[in-house]
Ligand code: ADP
């Protein structure tokens with residue numbers, strides 16, 4: 001399954017090379033030719049990993065949430081993280097996104113060590129290379145559906161015509177072609193989450209992080225949304241890391257991990 005995706009990745013990379021306006025440093029990171037930001041300024045050997053955590057621990061004061069976490073995620077993989085409420089799933093995703101910092105250990109996103117980047121470099125990397133899907137959709141209520149989808153593309157400097165055309169294609173693929181000019185509050189929860197998936201994918205990020213994306217949906221809608229997210233990521237060769245309670249997703253994932261007593265381990269399937 002992963003191998004099939006590697007093939008798709010190659011096509012996506014080829015497409016990304018064509019006229020992308022993003023800074024070459026970040027473009028290179030998406031091609032997994034990661035540049036080290038170490039003091040030597042030398043290019044380091046490319047690492048074929050999208051996410052790498054080495055001996056990562058996270059504590060809030062004396063409360064240890066995550067301990068000694070090692071994790072390697074390859075391009076195009078679909079990794080699910082399960083664990084009871086409060087076990088540290090969101091904390092782990094926030095660390096991977098560089099929105100929070102480990103108490104110890106190292107985290108690399110697309111071969112770049114997050115702690116070695118400046119805040120501005122982390123923000124650029126996040127903006128270009130990550131897509132997010134949240135439990136409560138987090139669409140901007142004052143923007144139309146089409147404007148919500150176009151926003152990350154605008155932030156990445158993608159030309160207006162290209163952004164419009166991608167938005168129309170995504171809306172069509174989601175069977176929501178008629179909804180572009182509507183506002184999020186006029187849509188059902190399932191429809192809002194489909195739009196949030198389109199927004200997360202429109203700028204073709206290397207990695208999508210989804211935090212309980214079906215936590216606010218009924219079972220049937222949840223199933224549709226999971227399939228859509230899985231198919232869209234596979235279609236674009238995107239790495240998907242999802243925290244969820246949903247058992248439905250386990251059959252779709254390449255790997256299922258669980259957080260128990262602050263440790264990350266392979267889950268029984
Ligand atoms: P999950 O997503 O698995 O439900 P979280 O990652 O949200 O779990 O939280 C894990 C633990 O870390 C919880 O005990 C929570 O209270 C604690 N926690 C999360 N964020 C903070 C914070 N900013 N300050 C203090 N404690 C926090």
Ligand code: MG
Pocket residue numbers: 089090091211212
């Ligand atoms: Mg959470």
